[in-house]
Amino acid sequence: MSKCEQCIVREFSSLKALNKDELLKLANCKTSYTIKKGEPIFEEGENINGIFCIKDGVCKLTKLSANGKDQIVKLVKPGELLGQRSMISDEPANLSAVALEDMQVCFVPRKEVIGFFNVNNDFSMNVMKTICGDLREADDSMVSMAQKTVKERLAQTLIYLEETFGNNPDRTLKIQLSREELAGMIGTATESCIRLLSEFNKNGWIELIGKKIAIKDKVKLKRLS
Amino acid sequence: MSKCEQCIVREFSSLKALNKDELLKLANCKTSYTIKKGEPIFEEGENINGIFCIKDGVCKLTKLSANGKDQIVKLVKPGELLGQRSMISDEPANLSAVALEDMQVCFVPRKEVIGFFNVNNDFSMNVMKTICGDLREADDSMVSMAQKTVKERLAQTLIYLEETFGNNPDRTLKIQLSREELAGMIGTATESCIRLLSEFNKNGWIELIGKKIAIKDKVKLKRLS
DNA sequence: CAAAAAAGATGATAAAAATCATATTTTATT
């Protein structure tokens, strides 16, 4: 059992508000997991009964639509918490969480989190602000989906991926999504996504290096989005 | 100054958790407004610095998209609170609120609400659960926008409007939206919305009585959505 | 009440996007 006190990612989440005593309590009740790329952390409809703290690796939050396609609602980075909404609403998860890379996560039982929640005002305020931020982003995404073209959404998403997850030394996007997953983020058919990537490539706005994508002309992409 | 203690709609919002003392405090700090149909309660980007409690009338929460169209993100009924997200995040409103009917609303300054928030756990938990519910709904809407056709979204929205706001004696929807507003809810062009309403009408699924809409075959609509 | 403005309706056309088919490349498996 590793000490939460020494965990660096803690500083990036709501948990930064916990004091030494609380961190000891946390370390005692948490369980650590390793999740392989492609594996789920939890699934839509599941009773998760606690929160997950992402120590390493990125995962996608998806929702299965009626037509059988997985819509990606959000990507989650190390330092972020999963399952906060379910914990507060005391409802099953309404999204699935699936690892995009090999991950390390810690699970903290609901009961313990609620305990911190009730005694530590900074902590509960942090959680609430996070959820409020998610709500604002969800509203913005909804408007994008409703009002922007697929081309605009693709440009927007590529910029988001670069700004959020950064680049490899060869300037390609560090986060590696399949074409199908990228299509699932922007809400379109995989073929349409691939076709538009080809078009962007021909225009010189991006470069396709195998399955990887490098942004060449961020200004043009930004103007489009 | 009317007494909050005797206000019925209070029972439907997070404010139901307030005790007698707190309600007296609330009545002392609140200001009541009348808002005419079509007028804004607040606008996107505005610093609202408090919450609004809807006593009577329905309003729409909209966001202006890059192409100049107003996307309707949510409809808000009597008993609900507005501006909770902005209050917690301490950020300007990211949506505009515009009255769809003549309204009566009360404004409560941020400072007072935060006060209740810190001392009354049931109240803060209610607010949080509401925001979590909004987040779940926003995620669901996003997936609908991304994955469903306009026809499916129209069917879904008509059923939602009937189930949420009910019918007039002539079976038409009680909530009165213009075709442009309905298009703004489902995220489509006004003409497309009108065209599909005509089609649904010809199919016998709905009936168009002037500008009003009556649902005739909910089963068929539900199957479509 | 008449004129003007706004909202609703419908046709024609263009643009966007999905679907189906098929080929190529990459990755996984035996």
Add this chain to the structure above:
DNA sequence: AATAAAATATGATTTTTATCATCTTTTTTG
């Protein structure tokens, strides 16, 4: 390494949706 499976790519076609134009009806305003 050979084969199978999966992912990527592209063409052809159809469907969906937006846009523009025009007309009718309803609502507002002087």
